[in-house]
Amino acid sequence: MKLPIHKKSNTDLLAKCRLATWLTLALTLSACSESNTTNSVNESENSQTEQVLPYQDTSLPMNQRVNDLVGRMSLTEKVAQMYNDAPAIERLNVPAYDYWNEALHGVARAGEATVFPQAIGMAAMWDRELLNEIATVISDEGRAKHHAFKERGLSYRYTGLTYWSPNINIFRDPRWGRGQETYGEDPYLTGELGVAFISGLQGDDDTYLKTAATAKHFAVHNGPEVSRHSDDYVVSDKDLFETYLPAFEKAVVDADVEAVMCAYNRVNGAPACGSDRLLKEILRGSYQFDGHVMSDCGAIADFYDPRAHNVTRSPAAAAAWAVKSGTDLNCGTGRLSSYANLTFAVQKGFIEESLIDQAVGRLMMTRFKLGMFDPDSSVPFADIPLEVVGNEEHLALTQKASERSLVMLKNNGVLPLQPGVKVAVIGPNADNQDVLLGNYNGLPVNPVTVLQGIKNYTGNEAVPYAPGSALIDDIYGHWQILDDSVLFHHDESGELSPGVKVEYYAVAREAITDFSSLRVPARQTGSAVHSEVLNKLQMRPLRSPVSGKWLDDFALVARGQLVPQESGSYRFDGPGEVTLNGEVVNGAVELKAKQSYDFKVSHKVVSNPVSNTAGGLRAEWQLRWVNESKALQEEALAKAAAADVVVMAVGISPRIEGEEMPVKLEGFNYGDRTSIALPAEQQALIKAVEKLGKPVVLVNFSGSAMALNWEQQNVDAIIQAFYPGEATGTALARILWGEVNPSGRLPVTFYKNLDGFAPLDDYAMANRTYRYFEGDVLYAFGYGLGYSAMQYSNLQAPASLVSGEDLTLQVTLNNLGEQAASQVTQVYVSMPDAPVNTPKLSLKGFTRTEVGAGETQTVSLTLSADELVYINDRGQKVPYTGTLDVYMGDGQPGFGKPEKVAHTRIELQ
Template sequence: MKQHTFVTPVATAVKKGLALTLFPVALMLTGCSQSQAPANQAEQSVQQQQADYLNTALPLKDRVKALVDSMTLEEKIAQMYNDAPAIERLGVPAYDYWNEALHGVARAGEATVFPQAIGMAAMWDREFLNDIATVISDEGRAKHHAFKAQGISYRYAGLTYWSPNINIFRDPRWGRGQETYGEDPYLTGELGVAFINGLQGDDDTYLKTAATAKHFAVHNGPEITRHSDNYVVSDKDLYETYLPAFEKAVVDADVEAVMCAYNRVNGMPACGSDMLLKDILRAEYGFDGHVMSDCGAIADFYDRKAHASTRSPAAAAAWAVNSGTDLNCGVGTLSSFANLSFAVQKGFIDESLIDQAVTRLFMTRFKLGMFDPDTSVPYASIPLDSVGSQEHLSMTQQASEKSLVLLKNNGVLPLKPGVKVAVIGPNGDNQDVLLGNYNGLPVNPVTVLDGIENAVGPENVTYAPGSALIADIYGHWQTLDSDVIFHRDEQGQLQPGAQVSYFAVERSKMTDFSHPHFPATMTGSAAATETLSELTIRNMHSPVSGNMLEDYGMVVKAEVVPRESGSYLFDGKGTITLNGKAVEGAVALEAGQSYSLEIQHIFATDPVSNTADNLLREWQLRWVNQSTSLLADAKKAAQNADVIVMAVGISPRIEGEEMPVKLDGFDYGDRSSIALPAEQQALIKAMHKLGKPVVLVNFSGSAMALNWEQDNVDAIVQAFYPGEATGTALARVLWGEVSPSGRLPVTFYRNLEGFAKFDDYDMTNRTYRYFEGEVLYPFGYGLSYTDMQYSALQAPSSLTAGDDLSLSVTLKNAGNYDAEQVTQLYVRMPDAPVRTPNVSLKGFTRSALKSGQEVTVKLSVPADELVYIDNDGKKVPYQGRLEVFVGDGQPGFAKGDKITETIVVVK
């Protein structure tokens, strides 16, 4: 019986004019006799429970219970939004659960940016991925405590990270596949565990940060229909492909949180699926953390354009909580869980289920040490200067080097010292492809052009973009700097740089309820001024007040003097005018002529989404000259080069999450073709015709059909999106300072012929485990500069079902380069009574060998991996002939001394 709740909810309700609805509910839930308790008695009860929840000597469950018991129904419901408000009377600070750390702390200012998740998967390195996640959580902790010291609780300031994404990249068309660890459940599960452990730390008492496994479950495109799609999946595919990584995340890594998906699964919204959330996640896996919705997923329950599974927002909220969704991320649609008060009033849901959800949520916050003194929390002392430290930047360079996959080499690589290089391609000087999506601001971004110039000297390098990425989407935007922007001094003479004035900002009441926001306007006279040599601002402090993330306005005034005539596109936030006319679309400019430029922009917090504009991204003004003859410039740049390094592919501006991009081959973030855009194909062929060696570097978060390129260019490197040290890492690989060692975490297909519809979730003919056709580059593939040889596979001739399988193999570096090698172990189960994968990855490890060195590599396959999934989705220990393959890739692709094999009879 909750002795303290009878006066407070009523008092709160009366204050808000809600007594008629809440008063009878309070009486019904708590009993009439307690409603007459004296106010001082209630206050004493609250004070006692406040003392209890802050008492670190008490068990954690008791502390959380004391806090939750002291809350009113209204207060508890408000804590179930991602941006939970403060409860001032209890001393509970506001907190926003939404934060991202996919490959570095994201959207919270500068942070070390590691390769995108698909690139980190290409490392095939559990231990190093764990080290990376440890660095990410170091930086996250440091940032959180810096924000906390300023009283900041905006989105992206917390310690609950909505990472990793462990969905299976089952179809190369999915734009968000870049966020995953690839197409294989075993690889994804192992890497997911390593990443989660690095985020959550190893302290016996406190979580370092809280990781989130997402999106549960059966979620991997299409993006444009994810809010309305119903994915029908068999029990066999569910347990064989879509769930294993989540099971490992929960059982092996004890992940603190799980995010449920937008889509329906077998007819039920994922965030309202008893099968997924109750039967599998809680009952089978024993998950005891909290579950959150993907953002807006609860509104999809009742949205007529989405699932339309119910007509009532209150019913949708009750449905989700009853199934086990504890937290509502409601950005855009705002919070559906706000309807829970009505749902309780009408009997849709019992308050005990709300208590359960809030208890789970606060258990996470308590585990993070948020209600303990910082002196008791070991992670609270990580210094802010660890963010982007030299040690961390060195690690992201190593990660980039390990992630690069050599797909072809006819001997042109490594390049010789002294060669003159033409860097050609729309991704040659494109910072976007370093970063992928869900990224932070890089501390020291190095593009391909930067890296190669640093390696061989700018005098030995020429550059031209050669083409757009596709249509009017460019990779060679340039930030306006003091080469082209000027201001007039007191004598009226042009001086380099732009003058910027900063103003205070005034907010007004909301008047446009169709797009909820609070208008902001600049006010008064300039509070501060400066001259910028480059139109880029990374300022997390207001130049007006000096306070972190406080609103301010900016007015930039400059004279722009283009060096080339042409039709220019501008890219930057704010109102942009040239000679007093608003810039809309392309603008014709003459070389050498001066144009008066003015930009007005407000860096404003958004109370609706609980975000701060200058926390999410830097401000830049960039431009591109559309009139340039890109192909002619590329031919000219390549004329005197000894070798052409082509940086091509796509970018996170055209593949990603639910994007407004509808172009040939691209479909709202997904892809309808896996070929390179036509512009780039034409560019590659034109460079090939010059008769010079061509090294192709492909940037993409997904597989590309590089068929003509495989047959015609001299070398191909798959880069994915390799992080802020891309250029340095690539140069080291191209010139042989590092031997390439990355391996593909996805299959590269020749085309999409024979593929099922994108929204067909049957695994037939998908991924290396089930695909029956010819592929361009297989899963697990990658070349080296050295000659790695396998021999002397040692394995038992027989094994008892239920026992682990231990093997060893001799690995020799018979080449001339020191290198790292990924050893892969696959099995085939020909005697299973049901369909099983063609082959399945069941082990891998990475070894560093010097030239001429020979080592013994030991591998172990746990008994719970030596099972097959029957047609009912049950794990069955395998018995019969087990075909085992160990080496440098899959059987059928790795040949000769690159692979060894044996048969183990499992009895």
Template sequence: MKKSLISLVIALSVCACSTSQPSGETGSDSAPAYQNNDLDMPTRVRDLVSRMTLNEKVGQMYNDAPAIERLGIPSYDYWNEALHGVARAGHATVFPQAIGMAAMWNRELLFDVASTISDEGRAKHHYFASHDARYRYTGLTYWSPNINIFRDPRWGRGQETYGEDPYLTGELAVQFIHGLQGDDEHYLKSAATAKHFAVHNGPEISRHSDNYVVSPKDLYETYLPAFEKAIVEGDVEAVMCAYNRVNGSPACGSEMLLKEILRGEYQFDGHVMSDCGAIADFFDTEAHNVVRSPAVAAAWAVTAGTDLNCGTGRRSVFANLVWAVQKGLLSEELIDQAVERLFMTRFKLGLFDAPDRVPYSKIPLDSVSSDAHLKLAQTATEQSLVLLKNDGILPLKTGVKVAVIGPNATNQDVLLGNYNGLPTQPVTPLQGIIKQVGADNVTYAPGSPIIADVYGHWQVLDRSVLFHEDTSGNLQPGLNADYYAVERLPVSDFTNLRGSANWAQTPSASRVETSMSFYFERSPVNDEVLGNFGAVWSGLLIPKTSGSYRFNTQGELYLDGERVTAAVPLQAGVQYEIRVQQLFINDLMENTAAMTDQFWALEWVNESRDLLAEALTAAQYADVIVVAAGISPRIEGEEMPVKLEGFNYGDRADIDLPDVQQQLIQALHKTGKPMVLVNFSGSAMALNWENENVDAIVQAFYPGEATGTALARILWGEANPSGRLPVTFYRNLEGFAPFDDYNMENRTYKYFDGEVLYPFGHGLSYSDFRYEALKAPSTLERGQDLTLTVTLSNLSDIAGEQVTQVYVQMPDAPVRVPNTELKGFTRSALNGGESQEVSINIPANELVYIDEKGKKQPYTGALKISIGDGQPGYAGQGKIQTSVVTIQ
């Protein structure tokens, strides 16, 4: 509805819609208080909510809140994602996955990244809103960051976190939140959300039914500190509660978590939303099954403090709140409280004020994926790459001939991770290396699948194999593309709520498409932003090589009139009639547009190739082999339908490289060629054989759209590696408790007693950094900050950046405490031969231990201090300085 019409509706209806004089109303002839920009926001919010009926208020407690036109309230969907770039809303700058951004160990850079993300989010939101596109992923309430602790390397969603350490996670969370939310005195640039509160980090397969039992000590020592920082220091606007139960109570109904801790101890005043479908888990007989009806589940959640129900696509439980109020299960005042919290966020975002009052509304759309943003992404990627091992082969020499081998060499999935946007300039490892040294100096082979029939070297079908006949009957490259107007039909099949449509008899637009990969921001039928349409691509497929081909597409694929659903044999030079059709219709149940979160593509892979033989041939022509190996977000992630050897529905069952890749690497090793392994994964890998036999290893995580460029610069020394591990890389899972055991004993670097492959905080450089002359007080009064100063020198002639880390040990604590614990870090840039003093302050509130009741206690006694290149016991000679401070 146009703004002028909305104003007219408000003027005509505002008095009639209220059953009592609303707070803040100054008279029947004046504008309602909620429209008065000069009033404070709480007053405006209370006035607006007071004008709503109970049904209207309950409707505003869904993630896809409907419009209330008589009050001038547009529809709004709270669900949006910004984990490492604006996600699922079309093109955006894609930064390294969260675990990779943690590997930067750089507060300032992470703030800049988050600020850039919110710039792009603002620009995209205003663009979509100007076209009245109010679907999921178009709003300004971002459900990021994920600050759960990556306590177990098997967790598939650990890639979304900042690693295993509560201190590092909390410090980074604060910067990310500040970057997303902006620094305006009156308005939020966007609203950040800390998730998942709390005690949530796998297993994925059973998270809807699991009850995780934690001691008060583990709760406050491991699972809550990052949330406390996010709320108290970060002033995060929203919190998402988790699926699981905690000590018997569903997290979204836990009064201990939501009332006593979140609202009580942390004084949180924002809104709380459920994870999507979590309230339905209360009564689902295959989930928690702790109540019998949706109304009781809804009343429980709201009473405990959950304000927003995400999950209209999976039982919109809060739809039962009107009945729950009628039956006395909760009061309408609790509904008012929840709705006021939700509208406070929308008012802070400026969604009810004129754009010229909101400074962030002026961010232009062309800021999305701008040159400056892409340059920042490259910087972030370079700082996220962790050099795990280097026998001296790196940096590579100019003129070297390289064989780039491995299933992730051309795999765009590993650039992106999960919860990602669509990159505008993605650079794969192969592309980056070719650009660095020239195509004449590079040979390539995929070498193997990632695992089983999961491939990383899918190829988009294009003009080289796709043809159509012109009016003279001659073959021309590309397929005929016909785009049809469609008319949505009423739902008649209630087992398929997404809906169906009638197609127009003739296409509205036709053209030739020469590459079968698209992103449709606008309908090709009528140019409507995120509009509906049907598409048919037809012509001839003429393979160049015979083989058994597997296809990958979201559409319906037909060859010679037969539907293709499995691998098919194809002969080189033979013409096959090909037809692909796809209905792009927006999902009203999920409130999602058909084309916001992914590219549409038609890809294939020839499963008949002898990939290992091809790899050995490629290696013959090279001086050095770069292996792009690892796993993929296609097999590790959130509650995935993946059950393979070593993988369990998104989680890991072991942490080794898949066997087929181990065989590839060992076969390449036998060639005697020097080898660099680049491992892509969102989680720790047991690279034991590789550590013993490969010359250099780079841990890449999922590094963003600038991957290939940044990687090549690191390999050839144009950039100096400076990333550090935010998780421990273990040798195996021996001694680990069951995955669903949330006791922290023998987990993470803080409590693990075994031998590790690469410790938390590890990372190598091409520079030779040394530490000396630590200045620390011999004694410290309890309650005082601790300031440490050390001299850092770069003894090499190579400029680089160094992450200085501070760890403490508390041997005189009267309870079990961590073996060692990170309490400070900073980055320093030094030229070759340069020295500088590095000073790190540890606040007094970090010099505490957690007692058995979960309470913080000031530590007294001998405090062992280590400052330098990593953990005590792992950092080499000259790489660390130690001292003992007596706290009195």
């Protein structure tokens, strides 16, 4: 059958010929290329590898490099970079990185580091310059550690440069267990100290961040711990902008903080990590924040958890919600990453991929600023040697910080102690290393307890000591590490020798079968690879004794004979399984003095790939014990009776106050407190010792305010120690014997009781903190004593000031004492003519001055016009006009002697 022939124009024929030519060429090229596909791809890849891509070009602006890198990632790769433990993208040479690291008062959870006073203790220094110096040292040690880990190819949690510190929440209620992590109850003090700390962490290089600081927890996050995942905190605009946000504004605007962590709780109905008002309008809008935002760990899962906020049913919807509001990074912890659902969220139209690009771009910008995509030779902090960690200069600095953080609350003349005085050291915190450290801490290089500090200072190893009581119930402060005074082993000749033999074994990984516990199982394998005799059951296993490599897994088994020195009911404390005479020990066990027991303890030091943590990184391994059956108070009274002066180390500890803790005891509720009094057993001990008629110096350790009412009336001297760092004992001894003039000041109010306090989950500021409290207090915010009488006079200030101008003040400071002093001068204002309710008093300035004995100095302070404002009911700043009462001196007016505070009135027009 013939097909009909149609006549075509010359144009049609020409087009058809061209098409045929192109088809022929395409088919020819395709046929030629099929046999050489592999070679062509390899050549292309090799060419790309040799080529310097824009994101690798250090001469280009960072934002251009970041955009180029993000643009090369697939959606799946981008989403994975939004987990705190971001995986490597090998094809782009992006290394794995875990953003989670801590540096609250020293590099934390990464082995040994210089441990400074807990944050609340550093706040008690009232010293911007010293705090900035401390943060600079912390960032030195952090950089040194990071590069040491990097050289060994380690990217576990706590090895990075993104520090989730400082905590600048306001310590609005003394019951909050995490208040120890903050800089106290005042927004101005918190903001100023936060700026100093952030600046020290981040450094002052024009191109690179030294480390990346994080202001947390944004916002309105101040307890209670037990319900923080489900609570909705309703707060007025006035309280929000007058109390809860000012420190965050300073962190962003003044310190240019690189990151912000959003909180677990809801604020006025919206989860903090999904609050458009907090994250979009205020943080990125008003404050112009351009860094990255991360969730508190597990906070995104709280969106859909029926036991938590339960505001959406879908993990994908929760993830999209958080990212759309501005939360760039998901810290997941045990519930893993909710952001793993973002790929599905994009697929279903919950969120646009462009917002994923924006979040990843912010995260990558932080890593670029830290120099992670540049040669170490270009980064000015990459060559800090590991030897700086815990060096002499850093240990001297933490001692200075401890000395300045101790606050003398009472002294009837017993202090300073005289040379040669016989001192007994009594109390559950006298030899308790926990209270040196607080929470979120590193491993101290040279920890000195109260007992050891006094022994070192006096040169008397036989200082009378007894714990006197438990801290509370069965929580003890006098645990002792098992050592060669009670542990023995058979040596090669069969003789019983001091110490215990420890054997080390390899560890094998197994498949996960129990998905209720999300840990990769590990078991001990083979025969012992290495063994040694330890004098005490304590080690810091950064390096595996099996492989010799940092953070490698291993198992240990210690065997020997346990010979108690006295009979009693003993309890063991520490990781591992303990057996005595072949029986596993659970709970207390009765042991007889001088009797030998076959002793064994087994423990595995392993990493957890699920949480990206290394067993040898966060904490030391130690096995401790305590004799629970001792007559503690009777022993203490006998020791105290033979002394001239009794130093009593009492209080609480980070084992019973802190973050979301499993502690439910009288006065304590899952990390928070329901009472601010000392535990009953300690009150009984103090009263019994006081009856002996000896001078009593009380040293209280706590991360929060204590109601020391009876103690104020009856003991001779009181020092508030907070948790003062690894040099505690040395610093305290120097203050007790007068080598150092006490200069710490309280960053929180010490109340007499909790009468009139609203519930902890009520976030209205009425009747909370010194700014709003209507009752009498035991010790005021800003209070503290020294050994030198100080006098303030001749306050110089303008009679009037145009609203919007800075205010400069001068006062004469006279040291009437015989000892040089480091004096904290404070400025408070009140605004009686404001058209809305304002704080009774507000701190607006402070400084430290070194004043010699008998010396007179002029102290000058300038208050920024930004501080001479009030907050109206809509949360807006309004420049104040009217009479301004100004108080300048040693604390608030109305506390202490009148000559300690000078007053003037200024008319603001």
